[in-house]
Every structure is written in structure tokens, then in C-alpha cells.
Amino acid sequence: MRTRRGTGKAVGRLVGRRALAGVPVLLVVTFGVFGLAAVSPFDPVQQYLGSAGLTASRETLDQVARNLGVDVPFWQQWWNWLTSAFGGDLGESSTYRQPVAEVIGGRLGWTALLCAVGLAVAVALAVVLGVAAARRPGGALDRAATSLAYTLEAAPSFWVGLLAIWLFALHLGWLPAGGLTDPGTDEITAGGVARHLALPALVLAISQMPWFLLYVRQGVSDALAEDPVRGARARGLRERTVLFGHALRSGLLPVLTLVGTRTPEVITGVLLIETVFSWPGIASATSEAAMAADFPLLASVTTLSAAAVLAGNLLSDILYGLADPRVSLEDL
Template identity: 80%
Template sequence: MTSLVKAPPRVPRAPFGRRGLGGTLLRLVGRRLLAAVPVLAAVTFGVFALSAASPFDPVKQYLGSAALTASQETLDQVARNLGVDEPFPRQWWNWLTSALTGDLGESSIFRQPVADVIAERIGWTALLCATGLAAAIAVAVVLGVAAARRPGGPLDRSLTSLAYALEAAPSFWVGLLAIWFFALQLGVLPAGGLSEPGSDTITPGGLLRHLVLPAGVLAISQMPWFLLYVRQGVTEALTEDPVRGARARGLRERTVLFGHALRSGLLPVLTLIGTRVPEVITGALLIETIFSWPGMAAATTEAATAADFPLLAAVTVLAAAAVLAGNLLSDVLYCLADPRVNPEEL
């Protein structure tokens, strides 16, 4: 006798589960690392191609005013010493093969190995970028959830208007305003540098005080995009059936917002992290200049103005590698957050 009770419909499985996730993520990382090799090589080739087309003469930049009275033999000898007497493809190949062994060349403007110039400064830039980005995401999550709680309400309109206003505000203007208000008017925070006036000693407490303004300005410059993404994602998540079901079960509003809606609404933010990395880097370089932060900004500016192409090539490679790493990080986080995503398809 045939049963009149129908079997429950089969729920389609997610295209990818948790099993084997570690291995597929490792393969994803491996594929991206292999793909990064030709990209970085092309970036460095472009730097040397631009150097060949540049009107700046690295020999004259190196000698300064002494180049006006130097003989042609002296100029040729300096060109040979700097390695700029050959066609630019040959210069690029010599630099690339040396870089693979860890030798990034000599900086003509700093008179020291390029690796030493970068090692002295990159840590400060990384600290500023990481602190600013983390602060921007943390503040954006809180404000975005608050705005999405009642879409169209006074708080939502105020925060959205603030986000659009901050998007249009140049970071250097925000930085100068912060120095004027917190350092000059209130006198509660230092205007720049890493140590107190008259002292070269860097203490943990002093470093924290000097980090507040530049990291805060960097966070303000990046926060609007994250705020708007969180607000949009959480607003859409609140209309989904799982979240409605959580409310129907009588869960607290805070649990519904942060435990259910935010989890779904954060997925677009993970993608945004990778796309914002270039903006964070360029914003950090500008903020370093405003606050006299001893990072890569000064080295990059001097390398560009002095036609120091070995240093400029190394800095460009680092920036390109940071962008590729940011995109990879966002993809990995997306795979960890959403079990439906198959890393093999990324």
C-alpha cells in the first residue's frame, strides 16, 4: 500500500562545505602566488620603462650642482657606477636578477642599500595602515548596524550624510584640521613625529599618543565606505527569513542585529577590504607627510624627485604586493565566512 505522506523535499546542499577547506585555501594561495610573479615583474618593468622616458637624469640628480662643472668622463663614470649607462631593458634585467637574490641595489639619494632604507621605514607604515584600517572597520560596523536598525530614521539619515561628507573631504584637509584642533587649540595630542620635542627616545606610551592623530585621520578617510557597505548589507539581511525567524523566536534585538544580520551583512565588507588597500596605502603616504611620520612616504617622494629608480622600483613592488595580498586576504576571509563559496572558483 502506497503511503499518502509525501517525503520532505531534499534541501540542496551548499556548493562547498567545510570538509577540505584548508587544502583548497592552500591551493588558492598557491595559485595567487604564482600569478603574482608575472604581475610584479611587469610592474618593475614599467618602472624602468618610465625611467627611460623620464626627463630627469639620474646622474645629474645624484651629483646635484656639481654636475654643472663635471667633465663628460666624470658623468660617464658616475653613470657606470649607478648602472644607468645601459638600455633600460638591460637595467631592468640586472635589477630583477639581483633582487631575486635579495640585493635590491643601492639608493643614490640615501647612499645606502635599498633593503636597509625599506627596513628602517616599512614597519612604521605597516603600523599606521593596520591601525587605521582596523579602527575604520570597527567604527563602521558599530555605526552601520546602528543606521540599519531603523532605515530612513533620523540616525540613519545623519550617519549616511556624515559618510558622504567624509567621502568628499580630502584626507590632508582632515589631517590639518585635526592638528589645529587637538594639537594647537586643545594641546592634548602631539602634532607629529614619534617622540617628544627635544628627545629622541621612543616610549610605548609616547608612541601611542603620537599614533592617535595620524591613525585616526586615516581611519576617518576610509570609514565612510565601510559604514555604507555595512549599513546596506545589514538592512538587506534584516528582511531575510532567517533574521525574521530569529525575531519571531523572541531573541533580543542586540542578538538579532549582531548575531544574525551582521554576520550576513559583513560579507560584502570582506570584499571591500581588498579593494580599499590601494587607497589605504596612498592615504597613509599622504598622512605620513602631514604628521612627519617616519614611514615610506619620505623615501618614496625623495626617490621620485631624485630619479632613484632602484628604490622607486622596490617601493612600487611593495605597493603592488600589498594590493595583491589585500585581494587574497579578502577572498580567504570570504571563503571562511560563507560556506557556499568554493575557493576553487576564485
């Protein structure tokens, strides 16, 4: 039987192993970013100067290139950025004309808030609908929930976002169409953030709910056929206790694997949703950095996304290992 101290040591060793394995992955990812940016048709100097770059002299263009650090081969640009990043300097963003650390720091919290609320709503809806569908497999509710899941899975998140804006913002006027504050004011309040967060979080939840719903439905349905759950019913326990206290606990184990596998999908979904709703998160800065060939910002955002994927997989393995005593954390 696991002890709390032994479990903590096993988790620490797993985190250490994954951290060491993740270093070369992040190095390759950042190198690939600079390589792709080098062959991009976008000229960072022209993007930085804008229309003034069309009439600028060669001396001016060369000086701007030196200032931006793009007058050397891409591998040297990568090495310069990497050595500075290890020292805590992520470089200067040519898009926002400020340090990359400040750009990310000012946006990361809003993206984290959107992801947290959206995923929490998605899991809550998936659990309720999944358990209700699994209670009577093949019934009307089961067929309706399964059909809904497949339909939402096929719907692009940006399309759902535009439809939500048309319905709730333009047609009904219940919620704002986007942004973080109301037009004509820059004041950020808790109530205003909640109102502006509602639509993008709902769309994110809708885009992520289908797979969770299907996994919960299948997991709970399988658990209801197992002997321990049958025994709980035979002892006369209430149906609610059987469903949520026994079947759901066993049925949620496969859902834990989705925490890691769905991380890339969540990142992609957030990118589209933040763009549709003009949400001031870090994902929206990715497209702007790519269009402007903003190497330091692009490399930092991509590294952060790759680290999030690695962290998501690590979290799912830890949760699965802690939830299922048959799984050894040493083998993950």
C-alpha cells in the same frame, strides 16, 4: 560540508594559483617603473650630486652614472636589478646612501602599524555606526550617518590631516603635529609612539571609514529583512543578539570584498598621510625616490605596493570563501 583539512588544502591551492598569476604582473610593474623613470625629467646623476653636479666635469658625471648603474638603457637597468633582486640584493638607494633592503626594513614596520591601527579604528567605527543606522532605516540616525559617510568620502585625506593638525595640535595642543619623537630627542618609547600615532591613524580611519560604513549599513539592513533574522526576533531573542549575532554576521559578507578593493586606496591614503604628518614609513620614501629618480628604491617600493594589492585581493577572497559556505574556494 567542508572539513578543516579540505579547507586548508583549498586555501593552499588558491594561494598557489594567485602567486603564479602574480609573478607576470609584478614583472610588468617593475619594467614599467624603469621605463617611466627613463623618460622622467629628473636626472639621477644630478639628483645624486646635488649642487656639486652643476660644476662637475664630464668624466665625473660619467663615473657617477656607472656607479649608479644608469649608464645603460633602461631595460638593461631593469634586468640587472631584477636578477640581483632574485638573489636578495635590491640594490643601493642613491637617496639614502644605503642598501634598499635596509631602507625598506627600517620603514615597513611603521607603515604596517599605521595601516593596522587606522583600518582597525575605521572598521570598528563603521560597524557601530552602520548597525545603528540600519536598525531604523530612514530615521534621523540613519540620515546623519549616511550624510557623514558621503561628506567624509568627498574630503581629501591630506585636507583632513591638515585640519586635524590645526585643531588637535596647534589650537588645542592635545597631540603632536607629526614625526615619531618629540622635538629635541630621538628616544622612541611606547607612550611617545602612541601619542604621535594617534592623529595620523585617526585621519586614515576617517578616510577609509565611509565605504565600510555604507556597506555595513546596507548589509545589515538587508539582513534584517531576511527570514532567519525575522525568526530570531520571533523567538524572543534580545535586539542586541539579533543585531550583532545574526544580522551583522550576514551583513559583513559584502564588507569582506572591500578588503581587496580598498587596498590601492589605502596605499594612496597612507602616502599622503605620512607626508602630512612626517611619519617615517615606507610610503613617504616613495615620493623621495620618485623625485630623485632612485631606480632601485622606486622599483622595490612599487613592487611592494603591487604585491600588497594582490595580497589584499587574495585575502578578501579567502575570507569571503571561509565566511560563506556557498562559495567554493576552487572557483575563486
